[in-house]
Amino acid sequence: MSSAAEIDLEGPPSPLLEVRDLRVHFKTDYGVVKAVDGVSWHVDEGETLAIVGESGSGKSVSAMTILGLVPSPPATFPTGDIMLRGRSLLKMPEKQQRKLRGSQIAMIFQDPLTALNPVFKVGDQIAEMVRVHQDVSKHTAKKRALDLLGEVGIPNPAVRLNQYPHEFSGGMRQRAMIAMALANDPHVLLADEPTTALDVTVQAQIMALLEKLQEDRNTAIVLITHDLGVVASHADRINVMYAGKIVETGTADEIFYEPRHAYTFGLLSSLPRMDQSHQERLVPIKGLPPSLAAVPRGCPFHPRCDFATDLCLQEVPELRSVGGNGHRAACVHSDRVAMAHEERAVL
Amino acid sequence: MSQGTEPQQGGVGVAEPNHRPMLEVDNLVKHFPIRSGVFIKRTVGEVKAVDGVSLNVHKGQTVALVGESGCGKSTTARAILRLLEPTAGKVSLDGVEITGMGKDQLRKARREMQIVFQDPYASLNPRMTIRQILAEKYHLLGAEMTKSTISELLDTVGLAEEYADRYPHEFSGGQRQRIGIARAIALNPKFIVLDEPVSALDVSIQAQIVNLLEDLQDELGLTYLFIAHDLSVVRHIADRVAVMYLGGVVEIADRDDLFDRPHHPYTQALISAVPIPDPRLERRRERIVLRGDVPNPANPPSGCRFRTRCWKFEQLSESDARRCVEEPPPLLQMGGRPGHEAACHYASLREVVRS
Numbered sequence: 001m002s003s004a005a006e007i008d009l010e011g012p013p014s015p016l017l018e019v020r021d022l023r024v025h026f027k028t029d030y031g032v033v034k035a036v037d038g039v040s041w042h043v044d045e046g047e048t049l050a051i052v053g054e055s056g057s058g059k060s061v062s063a064m065t066i067l068g069l070v071p072s073p074p075a076t077f078p079t080g081d082i083m084l085r086g087r088s089l090l091k092m093p094e095k096q097q098r099k100l101r102g103s104q105i106a107m108i109f110q111d112p113l114t115a116l117n118p119v120f121k122v123g124d125q126i127a128e129m130v131r132v133h134q135d136v137s138k139h140t141a142k143k144r145a146l147d148l149l150g151e152v153g154i155p156n157p158a159v160r161l162n163q164y165p166h167e168f169s170g171g172m173r174q175r176a177m178i179a180m181a182l183a184n185d186p187h188v189l190l191a192d193e194p195t196t197a198l199d200v201t202v203q204a205q206i207m208a209l210l211e212k213l214q215e216d217r218n219t220a221i222v223l224i225t226h227d228l229g230v231v232a233s234h235a236d237r238i239n240v241m242y243a244g245k246i247v248e249t250g251t252a253d254e255i256f257y258e259p260r261h262a263y264t265f266g267l268l269s270s271l272p273r274m275d276q277s278h279q280e281r282l283v284p285i286k287g288l289p290p291s292l293a294a295v296p297r298g299c300p301f302h303p304r305c306d307f308a309t310d311l312c313l314q315e316v317p318e319l320r321s322v323g324g325n326g327h328r329a330a331c332v333h334s335d336r337v338a339m340a341h342e343e344r345a346v347l
Numbered sequence: 348m349s350q351g352t353e354p355q356q357g358g359v360g361v362a363e364p365n366h367r368p369m370l371e372v373d374n375l376v377k378h379f380p381i382r383s384g385v386f387i388k389r390t391v392g393e394v395k396a397v398d399g400v401s402l403n404v405h406k407g408q409t410v411a412l413v414g415e416s417g418c419g420k421s422t423t424a425r426a427i428l429r430l431l432e433p434t435a436g437k438v439s440l441d442g443v444e445i446t447g448m449g450k451d452q453l454r455k456a457r458r459e460m461q462i463v464f465q466d467p468y469a470s471l472n473p474r475m476t477i478r479q480i481l482a483e484k485y486h487l488l489g490a491e492m493t494k495s496t497i498s499e500l501l502d503t504v505g506l507a508e509e510y511a512d513r514y515p516h517e518f519s520g521g522q523r524q525r526i527g528i529a530r531a532i533a534l535n536p537k538f539i540v541l542d543e544p545v546s547a548l549d550v551s552i553q554a555q556i557v558n559l560l561e562d563l564q565d566e567l568g569l570t571y572l573f574i575a576h577d578l579s580v581v582r583h584i585a586d587r588v589a590v591m592y593l594g595g596v597v598e599i600a601d602r603d604d605l606f607d608r609p610h611h612p613y614t615q616a617l618i619s620a621v622p623i624p625d626p627r628l629e630r631r632r633e634r635i636v637l638r639g640d641v642p643n644p645a646n647p648p649s650g651c652r653f654r655t656r657c658w659k660f661e662q663l664s665e666s667d668a669r670r671c672v673e674e675p676p677p678l679l680q681m682g683g684r685p686g687h688e689a690a691c692h693y694a695s696l697r698e699v700v701r702s
Contacts, residue, residue, distance in 0.1 A: 054549035155639070169640045170416075199415035199576065201637045204620040208636055226550065229579070229622030233629035252626040268624065270554035272583035275623050275700045277603050281561070282583065284554035288519050 014086030015042035016220050017066075017105065017188045022080035024061050024070060031293040035061040037244035038079070043188065046218040050231040050252075053241035054289055059224045063190045067101050084188075103133040106181035110193035112173035116165040122176050123149070123161030129183040148179040153209060171202035175209065182213065189214075192224045207234060228271060232256060237326075240264050243290055243300035246319065250327035258338065260322040260329035262305045265337050269344065299332065307333040307340075367442055368403035369570040370427070370538055375400045375436035377419075377426045381645060394645045396422040398594035399436075404538070404587075407564065409571040411585035413578060413617070417641050418591040420574050424540045427572070428460055429453060441537055458488050461531035465543035467523030471515040477501070477526055478511040484533045504529040505559060521552035525559065532563060542574045557584060578621045582606055587686070590614045593644055593652040596678065600687035608696050610681040610689040612659040619699040632702060651676050651692070659693055667693070 024036040036058040043049040053059045064070045066082050066089070082089040084104060089097055109115040117125060126145035130136065136144070142161070149157035152175040165173060174194065181189060191210065195203035207230065214221055225231060231238060231252070238255040240248040240263065248261040259265045266285040287304040290296055296303050298313040305312070311332050319328040331337060377397040382388040397419045404410045412420045426433040429445060438445045440460055448456060464470040471480060478497055485492040498508035504525040515523060524544060531539050541560065545553040557580060563569060575581050581588060582602060589599040590613065598611040609615045616635040623629060637656045642648055654660045654671045663671070670692050678688040682696060 054551060171640055199641075200578070200620040201415060201616060202640065204634050204636050208634070227622070228550070228624040229629075232624045232626045233622040233632075235626075256624065256626050267550060270551050271624055272554070272557065272579045273623065273625075274579040274582045274606065274618070274621055275625070275628065276582070277607065282554035282557055284558060285551035286555075288521065288552070289549070 016044050018042040018083040020081045022062060023078045024065050025076050026074050033292045034244050035292055039246055041239055043220045043222055045220055048221045048223055048234055048236050050223045050235035050238045052231055054226055056289055057241040058244040059241050060192050063192055063224055067107050103184035104186055105188045106186040107190040108177050108181050108194045110196050112177040115177060118165055121162050121164055126180045126183055129180050133184045148182060152179045170198055174206055188220045190222045243295050244292055248329040254324055254327040259341055260334035260337055261331040262307045262337050263301045265341055307336050369406040369441055370404040371439045372402050372427060373437040375426055376434045377422050378434045392645050395594050400596055402589055404570050406570055407568050408586045409573050409584055410587045411573040411575055411581040412589050413575055413581055414591035415641060419594040420591050421542055424542055424574050428462060458534045459536050460538045461536040462540040463527045463531045463544045465546055467527045470527060473515050476512050476514055481530055484530055488534055490534050500529050500533055520548050524556050538570045540572045593647055598689040604684055604687045606700055608682055610694040610696055611691045612657050613653050615697045615699045650674055
């Protein structure tokens with residue numbers, strides 16, 4: 001990772017989008033909630049980076065922060081920077097930030113019904129998105145909206161253009177959201193649980209659509225989800241988050257076949273699998289995820305961890321290399337995790 | 348990943364013809380009227396939410412009812428328990444007919460049949476303590492309870508006794524679901540409907556609840572009807588699986604038959620759409636992507652209801668396709684295997700889990 005500060009948007013050396021040591025804290029009556037606590041990652045063109053974790057692990061908050069959707073106060077950002085092609089988003093004037101957000105970086109939300117405005121026609125909402133970022137006539141914007149609806153596979157786009165969100169089914173709404181996100185040809189698409197609210201057959205449609213769009217446009221996709229199946233079939237690289245931190249990062253194959261953090265291992269062991277005929281008891285992770293206002297000292301996972309020793313209490317483990325290029329885990333016992341995984345694989 | 352091999356675990360599927368099933372559902376129908384008009388409401392149509400569902404569940408077994416939202420799986424479960432009054436059909440529990448029971452009789456029968464809901468946040472009264480919520484069950488259904496009843500009950504579902512005097516908001520999602528389960532098993536029912544009991548939970552917690560449900564089934568000999576859309580959990584927990592589409596069962600089979608030898612094109616599409624947490628396997632799997640959405644159940648397609656989205660229908664010649672348009676396919680035995688039935692004129696085996 002280069003430390004280039006102020007380079008033009010075209011230069012290739014710095015990653016397309018980079019998050020550096022991001023911290024997002026919230027002051028509450030119960031103490032400081034560290035929703036995101038020192039998270040760094042990057043994503044490049046045509047690549048899909050998955051951020052996985054359970055509810056409250058901080059995976060959505062980091063994406064919302066990139067788009068400037070986390071209001072401050074209550075949030076504070078003690079450290080961190082967000083770089084688009086090496087230029088700091090946070091150090092730019094507000095007006096310029098707004099220009100980049102939505103055009104260079106766009107987001108798809110989990111629940112398209114709350115993300116779309118119920119009192120405006122879908123076509124008008126997409127056209128507005130176009131006109132905010134491009135100097136075009138109303139007519140041209142509407143024409144663009146029509147093309148976009150067609151591109152995301154909505155049948156009868158000319159009719160759909162003039163309908164309201166409630167007239168769309170769940171899958172169609174998510175397509176409309178994607179059309180809106182694509183309105184300005186973004187380089188980065190942040191997809192926050194894009195298919196969680198949808199049925200599996202519709203999920204397959206939407207994921208196939210995202211893959212096709214990524215191929216056509218070379219878009220970088222940041223896929224935020226808790227569904228490890230979706231991750232296995234779509235991600236190139238994976239960040240596993242727990243209690244506001246990345247605990248393991250690597251390629252999809254590394255995470256699924258060579259997990260080196262006890263949490264990743266636990267998560268994979270607890271999954272029921274559709275491809276296995278006779279399954280033994282599931283192996284759950286004991287206990288509950290911690291409250292982010294009172295994260296356990298040392299490794300935040302240690303109270304739930306079967307590998308934990310006194311060593312885990314001493315300090316917060318740093319992400320360190322565990323083989324491969326870029327496979328890193330923040331676990332003192334990654335060797336023992338590796339052995340346990342081997343044993344399990346043999347069974 | 349483990350791949351267990353012991354072939355036993357209880358009589359699976361229909362292999363118990365000498366016993367009468369614990370739950371018998373025969374041609375269950377639930378239609379909702381569509382009313383229109385400002386002052387005088389007239390019925391202008393019907394939503395055929397459940398349109399002739401038949402299934403049996405044997406004692407100690409789990410039958411899963413799967414399908415996409417709007418297919419009628421939850422309505423079926425509620426009609427079985429008479430939480431919704433069925434339009435037609437017959438339901439019997441342990442040989443006693445539930446449909447047609449009077450109010451008092453039904454209330455007594457409720458001791459035997461219970462339900463666990465998907466959303467433990469919505470199904471527990473926020474103004475009652477756990478003790479009150481559980482005790483209410485005994486009062487309402489007129490059962491005896493002693494001083495230790497509640498603490499024993501909490502212990503059974505893995506909660507400490509000191510939780511009894513707390514309110515639902517003080518619990519996590521997984522704990523709340525444990526309370527929901529405690530409420531369902533309180534009066535030693537014979538049969539429990541589990542309506543998406545783990546869908547709202549995080550993966551690491553989901554496994555805890557699935558294990559608890561399996562333990563309780565073994566210890567108490569419970570019979571489950573498991574409603575779910577997550578096929579991975581279904582493969583783990585169910586003995587038999589019924590796939591619903593638009594109000595009707597399109598395929599029903601023992602678990603491994605259904606997943607490894609599906610015959611209905613909808614079952615095949617549904618299974619193929621589920622991503623498996625295994626990147627190498629995913630890279631070589633072919634996905635059957637269905638077009639469009641589920642049609643409006645108030646106005647279902649003629650003949651086979653699935654034909655408007657069917658990948659097989661698209662490949663049929665015009666004369667073959669006519670049959671799908673005109674003739675609703677009956678459930679017929681498939682692949683020479685007892686208890687495996689599918690409703691498709693052109694059913695044939697297609698392997699979809701691993702390819």
